[in-house]
Amino acid sequence: MKKNDKKYMTLALEEAKKARVLGEVPIGAVVVYKGQVIAAAHNRRELDQNPTAHAEILAIQKAAEIIGSWRLVDCSLYVTLEPCPMCAGALVNARVSRVVFGAKDAKAGALRSLYAIGEDPRLNHLVDVRAGVLAVECGAILTDFFRDIRRSKSSIDAEE
């Protein structure tokens, strides 16, 4: 683990909390370039009704705007949940150097769980992948969110 991995993942978790307040699945991401956070974003799929509005895609788009290039060379992305195939593919396309994720996603994770898209030598870019930073905290915010949804659903069912 690198020195500041926990610090940056804590910032990604802050982004996830913003998503939670908005009723979105709480996932957050930040992009770090030369020791500076240049982009931060959280999942906005429901609010924007946009299937591509995952935290990672939004953070990548913001970072490219800041840098003024689609090539995010020497950038690191921190995200609370293991990226899905779309986001893992975007990280490769954007030439992101390093990706650090928190909790594993057994159902759709594409950097370790189902695929290893960041480490596929057939693709034209390899990503340095680090898994499990603040994994417990990053996982807990998600399990709490889904537990609360189930509870509010069953209380509605009980009232009906």
Added chain:
Amino acid sequence: MKKNDKKYMTLALEEAKKARVLGEVPIGAVVVYKGQVIAAAHNRRELDQNPTAHAEILAIQKAAEIIGSWRLVDCSLYVTLEPCPMCAGALVNARVSRVVFGAKDAKAGALRSLYAIGEDPRLNHLVDVRAGVLAVECGAILTDFFRDIRRSKSSIDAEE
């Protein structure tokens, strides 16, 4: 092949031609819903300096805006080149019903060549994939584009 596959792929090719005029790698896509083209887009990566601005992502985003939902149920996407992992993942995330592509992409194709992300039973949505519609035309516009780039590069080198 379905009745209108060639017709819709021809429209995707028209989009690819728009990208070529702009100096972008010529790839185009359209989204069809209930027999109507509701979105059309072409690759804009260089112009927008956005690593996610592939034809498919832009077409999916437009279609979601038109439909007013991130779920592109009963939508078909036609694209001139086999989608990369990012775009294949986006098609699954968007619940696109059917994807028709033209030319195969041996280097990054994620629906048939390197991965079969649309047909992975571990993911939460399966896409009906059809490959090779107007494959020759869809491939030719790309090979011509890259040949022209190489030629103009070597004529610059010869002048220097």
